[in-house]
Amino acid sequence: MRKENKKKILLTFDYEVFFRKSGTFEYCIQKPVNDLLVFFETHNIGATFFVDVLYYLRLLEYEETRPTAELLKSQLQRLVLSGSRIEPHLHPHWLDATYVNGAWEFPHYQRYRLQALNESEIIGLFRKSCRVLEEIAGEVQNDYKVMSYRAGGWCIQPFEQLKKSFLECGVIVDSSVAPYMKGSSSVHSFDFSEVKPMSYYRFNTDPTKSEQNGDLIEIPISTFRCSSYSKIKRKFKNKLHRNELIPYGDGNGIPVSSVNRFLPAYEMVSLERMFPGDLSRIIQHSEQDVVNIISHPKGLSKMSFHCLDWLVRNNHQFMTIKEYYEQEVM
Numbered sequence: 001m002r003k004e005n006k007k008k009i010l011l012t013f014d015y016e017v018f019f020r021k022s023g024t025f026e027y028c029i030q031k032p033v034n035d036l037l038v039f040f041e042t043h044n045i046g047a048t049f050f051v052d053v054l055y056y057l058r059l060l061e062y063e064e065t066r067p068t069a070e071l072l073k074s075q076l077q078r079l080v081l082s083g084s085r086i087e088p089h090l091h092p093h094w095l096d097a098t099y100v101n102g103a104w105e106f107p108h109y110q111r112y113r114l115q116a117l118n119e120s121e122i123i124g125l126f127r128k129s130c131r132v133l134e135e136i137a138g139e140v141q142n143d144y145k146v147m148s149y150r151a152g153g154w155c156i157q158p159f160e161q162l163k164k165s166f167l168e169c170g171v172i173v174d175s176s177v178a179p180y181m182k183g184s185s186s187v188h189s190f191d192f193s194e195v196k197p198m199s200y201y202r203f204n205t206d207p208t209k210s211e212q213n214g215d216l217i218e219i220p221i222s223t224f225r226c227s228s229y230s231k232i233k234r235k236f237k238n239k240l241h242r243n244e245l246i247p248y249g250d251g252n253g254i255p256v257s258s259v260n261r262f263l264p265a266y267e268m269v270s271l272e273r274m275f276p277g278d279l280s281r282i283i284q285h286s287e288q289d290v291v292n293i294i295s296h297p298k299g300l301s302k303m304s305f306h307c308l309d310w311l312v313r314n315n316h317q318f319m320t321i322k323e324y325y326e327q328e329v330m
Helices: 023-041 055-059 066-081 092-096 121-140 163-170 228-240 276-285 302-313 320-330
Strands: 010-016 048-052 085-089 098-100 103-105 182-184 189-191 201-204 215-220 221-226 266-267 290-295 318-320
Touching: 010 023, 010 085, 010 320, 023 066, 023 103, 023 302, 048 055, 048 066, 055 066, 055 092, 055 121, 066 085, 066 121, 085 121, 121 163, 215 266, 276 302, 318 320
Parallel strands: 010 048, 010 290, 010 318, 048 085
Antiparallel strands: 098 103, 182 189, 201 215, 221 266
């Protein structure tokens, strides 16, 4: 088997359920993350999990869902013990969610973006989320401190409303920007179309603008250009391997608008709906020394684990965001 050029691989996961039909903790998070843990512990891999903290806090509010909150907490602690990181990831629309007849309902998404809150609300929510994760991790690892963040729905803009929270809570790294990409839905939007791929860069008040003396670090999500031919080819491969592409998750999300599905477009590098051969080409052609792969446990499938197997067999170097920051940025 031909070996690829060795890359630093950041496996980053948004640890969350769905936001239209939420699905269950068991299938969206518990089962896929348990399988990831077995794989990680077997191969001594650490990853970074951006935890939807508000989901956990809402679980604590209902007697019926508190056992789920305990399972979630236990799983996060196992992640920390195995060498992975847990970091904040905020979806404030959970503030308006209700739990009715054994299921979560979302009456509206007016507070989907963190920036929909006022400054004091943002700081309070950010502070509480960081503290909760530090308390959970602190029970199994002394002096655990969060240090990175990924915005819910990639809604990191405008950043001026968030910087004070970053500085107060000791968050020094963001990983929300996906170079060349732009997207929107009925409730959110992001525009990274002018950002060029870099392993990392410093910034101050705009995470899409590199500033040499910036206070904060952006470690962008890796992206690749998917041609029309590749999209058509993928469509046929998806049909051929449909059973291996069935996701763990049992809910559905808010659709993001995009260009025609067969026109060339940039996409985020992910373990979801990806084949090992395609991932191989993407990594081989990357000009960066680090590939920041974004995935969601709810979207993983058997094929995702084939991709992980390929990464291990090709001896790429797995790192958490904290490890990458300490070894390559500081």
